Amino acid sequence: MSDDARAGALWEFLQSQAPRFASGEALDVVRSLGISPHEDHKTLAKRLRKALQMRGIALGYVNSLHAAARLTGNTSWHTDGEAPPSRLQFYVFDGGYQLRHSEFANWRDLADALRLWTDNLRVRGQLPLGVLTMSFTGRCLSFSVPVPKQGDAAGRNEMWSLGGVTPMLEDDHDWLADAPAALEKLRRHLEETGKAVLDGYAALKLCANGYAIPGDIDAVTASDVVNSELVLVFEPDEDDPHGGYEIARGDELTCWHQLELSLREDGTNRKPDQVDIFVPRDGVGAWLVNGKRYVWAVETLKPNGFVPGRVHRQIGPHACERLLRRYKLAKRIHSGGFRHHDFTKRVDYLSGPPDTWRVDLHRVLHMLAKADLTWDSYIEKFGVEPRAMEKNLPVGFVMQMLENLKVDNPNEAFAWPTLAEMALVTDDKLLYSLLPRVDAVRYAKPKDLDPETATAVAEAIDQFASGLNLQKMISAGAMSMENELPYLVYASDAQELRASADALGLKMYVAVSPHLIPMNGLVPEVPGVKTWPWAFGHALIVRFERQGDAQ
Template identity: 30%
Template sequence: MHSESKSPATLSERVERLRGYIADKHPRFSKDAADRVVRDVQGLWDAPTKVLAKALRTALGTERVAIAHQSSLQAAAKLQGYATYFDVPEPAPTLEVITAGDGLSQQPVASWRAAASFVLDACKTWLKANASHALMRLDVQAHALAIHGIAPAEDGSEAIMPVVIVRPAVTGPWLPGAASVFERVRRQVEETHGGVLDGIALAHFCTGTDAAAPWFGTELKDADAPNSELVLLRKDHPHDAESGFEIARGDEVACWTQLREALEGDDPNRIVVGETGAWVCGDARYVWEIATLRPDDAILGMARAILPLRESTQLLRRFRFAAEKLAPRAKFSGTKRLAWLAEPPTQCMLDARRVSRALADMGATWASFCETVQISEPSLEAPVDLGLVMTLGEFLKHTDPAVMVRRPARSEMTAIHDDQLLRALMPRLHHIRYSMARGLDPTQHQVVREAIENFSASLALRNGLFPVEPQLPDLVYASDGDELRVALADAGMTMSIGLMPFLKPIPSEQRETWPHLSPYAFGLSLYLEIDAAA
């Protein structure tokens, strides 16, 4: 209850309120003692009343005054200007809990603590109904947190069912305080019902221990959770930072499943945790990292951290417990959804020259196009809605309307000196575009074409253009980005990268079946600018 005091009050007024209440039962409680107690809790005067009450009991204890919990609530209320604790108003809702049972139920709550019972009840209901495959997944996005139940479908894929969603009811930070709820849900799923809660390791670390995260000059923040993923690397030489290779990335179940493949029959019970948090199994050494995409405006960036010893130890305990339950799952989980890359941009810049030329080829102009589709004429030099790009593509009957989008300027691109960022982007790419600087010789042109063809073929294979059974693990593709970089570097070239929208036309037969379907599917295109090395 309560979010701020009823009315402003001076220090001396608060001292009198507290002394007047406490002295009724503790007559020797002096004004000086009351003054010391009030000063001790000064930083919490406007805190929730229960929080202030807890601090008051501690501060009064130093004055040899012991009071019961209910008395501390009354004292806190009086300190905040209320006659009694029952006069303290209920706090305004900060979260909304949506549960999916017999029907959708929406419940506004004031805090994560208040949300806990609704979240737990929804998870218990699903677990009781799905005891034979108790796998749940926690997904944290920028404006919502969802827990899904995962059950095997008839075709061997995963049937994903929403169980509970929590979303903010106010603006500003909303994840602080969620870590304790995550842990209670994990215990319910894994310790009580013998299931697995996927995604908890990353979410708990991002929201619960951010201050301890050993980032390179910066702290991991709870707002990073929607853009972070676990990365499992094999690094047999701890003192060689550049050695090793990637095994898997995503949430823990995706990494565990592929680690089991990498162990090649070794017993997971043989794994021990080393002093730095690495997992050691015989001669093999596995390192857990957290990779977070951190775009600065339009510029791509990434931060990395080693999973600390405590979290790594807990992750190993959970892996051993889950190993048998995950054994029947032949397929790997799909690519983890990262918020910054998952949604199409609302606006983008058009390439005015390309647009004008394409319209002119049809005997039209930008003004006549806008008149035909009945919109006010926006400037070609200002951002436009992505929907307008789709409308333009339909008007032009263009198979690749994203070519009309302006390519990133060099100031909006990231120079690539290693493969860290490329490895994070690759599972989420659908297309590649590139340009070469003037002055490159014919041999370099040939190297670029071959390297891009190989990289594009890898993307197509990874995206399922050519079905492969059994499904190939991530480590098959993980080095492809570095092979591209090295091929260019060996030929005396460098590259910078940026991202662009990719719009893939929906086949006409599908649009006939679903007439309200968008004419284009959204994807991500990697744009490379290739130049001669200095």
């Protein structure tokens, strides 16, 4: 098969996905690959994907296999007798947490197995609250169910893991691309028949319908579901989208529950099951609830240094209608009230430590000096693997050093971001995104502030930190409230902090930094198991500057 014939086959195959891809470009790609007719399809597909990515074309794994087959003279990658490779592993926990797993070539084949599995869960009584929860990480879709916690007077639930799906190939980065169609079948099987709510599906569906433009920093695909959540905003004036405030953020059940919780305070004295909701027919995606306007959006965080990128996209009328229909189905399944909801949705961003931390070397050297050590003598004394003294260090190395030196305040070791690495707060939206995922607040102010202003700044931060701490304690079950407070009560803390800064004539810049939380013996020691004296967390860094100062 000649290179010209291969180029023609590649150009024809890509026309539906990349109509601007020219035949001349196809020939350049083919020549750059140096194809052997006996080359393994998987190897060729991998090289082809990289070559096309350099030209702004994102080809999925299965399509790249089919394209590679065309380049070697076959109509598809399995017409030469090769069996489809296993791409997905579906694992489940049996009684006693004994793991079983099975393999599937694609999501379409897995869809039937998922529906059969959930039917067996219902027979065994493993969906007690009528909820099957999905949560996503970069390499796993996990299924869990809420179960009433025995002996809990507040009626809280705990989550039990039931199984999950993982990709089997290391380079299969778009393994979730075909998941929405298969999981839509599962959702219908559960919700349309009144069995259970598939919580966590909406974010995946909306991400998959995003704008996946190669190279666009705001591009959102199904794989971004790991850092995405629904956001519900009360918008009293559609001509002033900045005049509203958040009602909820998270997955479906959380947002629906918070909406109803907020309505109990609207002065109508109507019970939640008497609420009138419909989607206006004016081409704008929103719910009208008792005549008031609520806007739905999907928000995605893009990890990026000290401050994440943030893609906030309002969903359209069709998606709003679909969400409303699911809300009504869920009300029937849950007999008018939602017996389970998560307070904070887990997203990959800020859910755990990265590979490295940026430290303040000046402070680290001061910590070493207090122990009569230098960098080299520390490594020699504690038998640590030699490592260059640099600002970005592995997390394990930093933790071990802080423990070895018995540092009183380990958070002093972390470097503060520069002003250029922080984000200027012009509204409350970034704070809304970060607050559910930070554990503490640290701040800095101009050194020459007058005493009265400095005191007011400290009081504003203390009030803000107290609200954050209260929210964390309630969410963790360390404190119970006689009447549950709506999320909007906590979300308003961000608005109050910004208003305080404005009233004092100050600008606020924010970022996120690592934060270690002392455990103080809260976790029992297990013989032979290494435990750290701190838990991983994150702090919101706030820096105040005078209005009008150079940025």
